[in-house]
Amino acid sequence: MKFIELFLVFLKIGAVSFGGGYAMIPFFETEMVSHNWVSLTDYVKVIAIAQVVPGPFAVDSSSYIGFKVAGILGALIATIALCIPSFTASVIITKFYAQFKTNKYVNALLMGVRPAVLGLLISAAYIIGIKPLYQVSNTLISWTMLKAIIVIGIGYYVLNQKKVKIGTFTFIVATAVVGIISF
Amino acid sequence: MYETKGMVITMKLFLEIFITFFKIGCLAFGGGYAVIAILQKEVVELKQWVDNDELTDIMAISQTLPGIIFVNSATMIGYRKKGVSGALIATFASILPTFFLILLLTFVIWGFTDNIIVRKAFTGILLGVTALILNSVKKTWKTAVKQYSDIVLALMATALLLFTNVNVVYILLIMAGLGFAKNLYYIRVEGKGNEIH
Structure with missing residues (x-):
């Protein structure tokens, strides 16, 4: 049953995706590709569109994938399932916050998962930046790939320079223009 | 009333x-x-x-x-x-x-989205998103890496994610388990070990 499958998969992603944000990309990618729900080519389009939609992009992902699989009800089920673990954990932790804060085992677990989150983020950068281009040309060494790496590098530099503060929205519009000019 | x-x-x-x-x-x-x-x-x-x-x-x-x-x-x-x-x-x-x-x-x-201009714009946006992701790699690095062993764990996770077909959920659970065990070990010996900061 499509709905149950959607529900279980997104419940699982919600429960294990420590780090949130971009660190969730590898989870979405793995599940949608292995279930044959959405292709990476389509998913990265959604990520591009999500940049101009407010709110967490995990919800962009769940509603799009859910919609693709089973219409508006699928979108709703995927999104709700994704939020259930966060919601439950947040309620419990607010209730017992005082005990949690000082418990060394809780801290050991929460700190222990962080290096893995770093790995998830690095792999997310590969999935979004390099893999789609790799799938088109089937080689890592090409003129396009070099241009892509240069654009990523310049983007990273712009984000980290201290002189001019650039909002995310402006940054995204600028990268769209750079894309049109240089690809 | x-x-x-x-x-x-x-x-x-x-x-x-x-x-x-x-x-x-x-x-x-x-x-x-x-x-x-x-x-x-x-x-x-x-x-x-x-x-x-x-x-x-x-x-x-x-x-x-x-x-x-x-x-x-x-x-x-x-x-x-x-x-x-x-x-x-x-x-x-x-x-x-x-x-x-x-x-x-x-x-x-x-x-x-099949229009050539839109496709190029999307390519640019995705590279911008990649730069944003690398930026959060940098920020997360500051909170995640307290010891040299954390770097090893992070690189192990990256290698497993990029070069093997092991499901990402298992990779995360294994790496979280290793990180947890490592921190427990340091709690037990109470030593600071090879701390960076």
Whole structure:
């Protein structure tokens, strides 16, 4: 049953995706590709569109994938399932916050998962930046790939320079223009 | 008489929570730090539901829990204000704008995505997103890497994710287990070990 499958998969992603944000990309990618729900080519389009939609992009992902699989009800089920673990954990932790804060085992677990989150983020950068281009040309060494790496590098530099503060929205519009000019 | 009055007040509060978080959901562009600024303005300054210290705590916990950071913080603020029902309304209202806007926008834009100009623009945007991701690699590095062994764990996770077909869920569970075990070991020996900072 499509709905149950959607529900279980997104419940699982919600429960294990420590780090949130971009660190969730590898989870979405793995599940949608292995279930044959959405292709990476389509998913990265959604990520591009999500940049101009407010709110967490995990919800962009769940509603799009859910919609693709089973219409508006699928979108709703995927999104709700994704939020259930966060919601439950947040309620419990607010209730017992005082005990949690000082418990060394809780801290050991929460700190222990962080290096893995770093790995998830690095792999997310590969999935979004390099893999789609790799799938088109089937080689890592090409003129396009070099241009892509240069654009990523310049983007990273712009984000980290201290002189001019650039909002995310402006940054995204600028990268769209750079894309049109240089690809 | 008093009960009805109490109910009206409760309903008004629910509506207030809904409107506030719906608004936050509409404004939350850019994620992460941008969202903290919006929460500060709406929930701390305007509504005074939590104070600044509480918000800092909430954001810190939100980032350590699994799942969507934004949902975690909405749930916690809603819960503080009006228990589980407050948390439900806050969460629901905060993701409602995203839920509908992405479907609407995808529907509108999809036909154009095969256009060569749009395709090039999307390529540019995705490279920009990659730069944003690398930026959060840098920020996460600061909180995640306390010992040299953390770097080893991070690189192991990266290698497993990029070069093997092992499911990402198992990789995460294994690496989290290793990180947990490592931290337990340091708690037990009480030594600082090879600490960087």
